[in-house]
Amino acid sequence: MKNMVSRERKTAAAINKKMRVLRSITNSHAHSKTSILLDATKYLGDLKQKVERINQDIAMAQNSTCYNGYPVPLQLRVEAQDKGFLIKVFSERCCGGLLVFVLEAFGELGLEVFQARVSCSESFLLEATGIKDDKEPNRLDAEDVKRAVSKAIQNWSTQMNDEGSAYQLSS
Numbered sequence: 001m002k003n004m005v006s007r008e009r010k011t012a013a014a015i016n017k018k019m020r021v022l023r024s025i026t027n028s029h030a031h032s033k034t035s036i037l038l039d040a041t042k043y044l045g046d047l048k049q050k051v052e053r054i055n056q057d058i059a060m061a062q063n064s065t066c067y068n069g070y071p072v073p074l075q076l077r078v079e080a081q082d083k084g085f086l087i088k089v090f091s092e093r094c095c096g097g098l099l100v101f102v103l104e105a106f107g108e109l110g111l112e113v114f115q116a117r118v119s120c121s122e123s124f125l126l127e128a129t130g131i132k133d134d135k136e137p138n139r140l141d142a143e144d145v146k147r148a149v150s151k152a153i154q155n156w157s158t159q160m161n162d163e164g165s166a167y168q169l170s171s
Contacts, residue, residue, distance in 0.1 A: 053077070074153055078146040084114060084131035085145050089153070095124040098156045105152035106130050109140060 019036055022028075028039035075090040089102060099118060106113060111130030119125040132140060 076146060076149060076153070078142045078149065080142045081129065084111065084129055085140075085142060087126070087128050087130055087145065087149060089124065089126040089149065091124040093124070094120060094122060095156070096120070097160065098124055098153065099126060101152040101156040102126060102149055105148045109145060109148050111140075111145070 015033075019033055022040050023030065023036050026036075026040045026043040028036050028043075030036045030039055073091065074095075075088070077086075077088045079086045087102075089098070091098075099120065103113070106128075109130070111132060114129040114131040116126065116128040118128075130145070
C-alpha cells in the first residue's frame with residue numbers, strides 16, 4: 001500500500017512538473033490543468049497556422065512562372081475567413097492579362113469578389129476577398145482555392161508564352 005501511494009505521488013509530481021513546463025512554453029497564465037491544456041491547444045493551433053504560412057511563403061518563393069520568356073516570381077497566399085477567402089497574388093513585374101485568368105478561376109469556384117484591390121502598373125498586386133455563393137453545394141477550403149488560382153496563373157503563363165513565341169516568329 002505504501003509503495004502504491006509513493007508511486008501515485010511520483011506520478012502526480014511528474015504530471016505537475018510537465019504542466020509547469022507546458023505552461024511556461026505556451027506563456028499561459030492559467031493555474032488549473034484544464035486551462036493550461038486549453039491554452040496549449042490554442043498555442044499549437046497558432047503554431048500550425050504560422051507553419052502553414054511559412055510553407056506557403058516557401059512555395060511562393062520557389063514557384064515562378066514565365067512571361068515572354070522571363071521568369072516572373074509570383075507570390076500566392078490564400079487564407080480562409082469566416083465567409084470566404086482572402087486571396088493575395090503579387091509579382092514584382094507587370095503581368096498583363098493575369099487578372100482576367102484569376103477572376104475566371106473565381107467564377108469557376110463559385111466565388112464572388114466581395115472586395116478587391118488591384119494594381120497592374122509596374123508590378124502586379126491583387127488582394128481580393130472571395131465569398132462563396134450560397135447556392136453552390138460544394139465545400140471549398142483554402143487549398144482548393146490556392147490550387148485553382150495556381151492553375152489560372154499557369155494557364156496565363158502558358159498563353160503568354162505561346163503568344164510571345166508566335167509574336168517573335170512573325171516579326
